[in-house]
Amino acid sequence: xxxxxxxxxxxxxxxxxxxxxxxxxxxxxxxxxxxxxxxxxxxxxxxxxxxxxxxxxxxxxxxxxxxxxxxxxxxxxxxxxxxxxxxxxxxxxxxxxxxxxxxxxxxxxxxxxxxxxxxxxxxxxxxxxxxxxxxxxxxxxxxxxxxxxxxxxxxxxxxxxxxxxxxxxxxxxxxxxxxxxxxxxxxxxxxxxxxxxxxxxxxxxxxxxxxxxxxxxxxxxxxxxxxxxxxxxxxxxxxxxxxxxxxxxxxx
Numbered sequence: 001x002x003x004x005x006x007x008x009x010x011x012x013x014x015x016x017x018x019x020x021x022x023x024x025x026x027x028x029x030x031x032x033x034x035x036x037x038x039x040x041x042x043x044x045x046x047x048x049x050x051x052x053x054x055x056x057x058x059x060x061x062x063x064x065x066x067x068x069x070x071x072x073x074x075x076x077x078x079x080x081x082x083x084x085x086x087x088x089x090x091x092x093x094x095x096x097x098x099x100x101x102x103x104x105x106x107x108x109x110x111x112x113x114x115x116x117x118x119x120x121x122x123x124x125x126x127x128x129x130x131x132x133x134x135x136x137x138x139x140x141x142x143x144x145x146x147x148x149x150x151x152x153x154x155x156x157x158x159x160x161x162x163x164x165x166x167x168x169x170x171x172x173x174x175x176x177x178x179x180x181x182x183x184x185x186x187x188x189x190x191x192x193x194x195x196x197x198x199x200x201x202x203x204x205x206x207x208x209x210x211x212x213x214x215x216x217x218x219x220x221x222x223x224x225x226x227x228x229x230x231x232x233x234x235x236x237x238x239x240x241x242x243x244x245x246x247x248x249x250x251x252x
Contacts, residue, residue, distance in 0.1 A: 015091030017044030027221030064117030096156035114160035136179025145188035188242030
């Protein structure tokens with residue numbers, strides 16, 4: 001008798017064309033996941049999948065703020081692989097300033113990408129995870145250190161990241177009846193193009209500039225892999241990973 005082979009799990013990672021999203025997608029691919037990489041730039045997504053096993057990766061250009069584009073993303077993944085086991089909601093953007101300096105167009109754009117995009121992807125994943133057999137799955141949201149404490153002049157970004165915590169908790173509660181878990185990972189100063197400026201000094205709560213340490217972004221990939229690989233019956237509600245000596249605990 002030939003033993004049955006359990007197919008590798010299927011994950012969707014948004015914002016996978018660079019930085020944290022690229023690191024997460026590559027780590028999941030290396031661990032044997034089948035991964036759909038979503039993002040706005042197709043060329044960047046294709047760079048992210050270089051070296052992956054043939055047939056294990058899909059690069060799907062997607063605007064997460066567009067409900068039709070999100071539905072098309074999930075439809076393509078299900079058509080290709082039959083299910084979705086893990087969604088990593090990672091797409092996001094910074095922008096804005098102090099509350100009196102942030103115009104409404106910037107506010108709406110940050111909210112659309114960071115919060116509405118995460119909601120749309122989570123809703124599509126939830127519907128699929130309820131319907132598939134076996135049912136269930138994991139939704140993992142990128143909250144950021146700013147889900148806990150703000151940096152100066154970051155009202156739009158900080159507001160959306162605090163909101164991600166509420167989104168995560170609500171999904172976690174609603175998912176109990178359907179074997180769907182939802183957790184959040186909060187990253188502080190992973191070494192990416194976005195954090196390169198920290199080596200020159202960034203504003204602190206007291207108005208001074210200070211150099212801040214960063215850490216290898218691939219450690220974020222390994223942390224998310226740990227969350228994604230837990231057996232049924234176990235979940236991580238929140239996981240914080242940061243540079244060892246970054247000053248976030250002392251902000252303010």
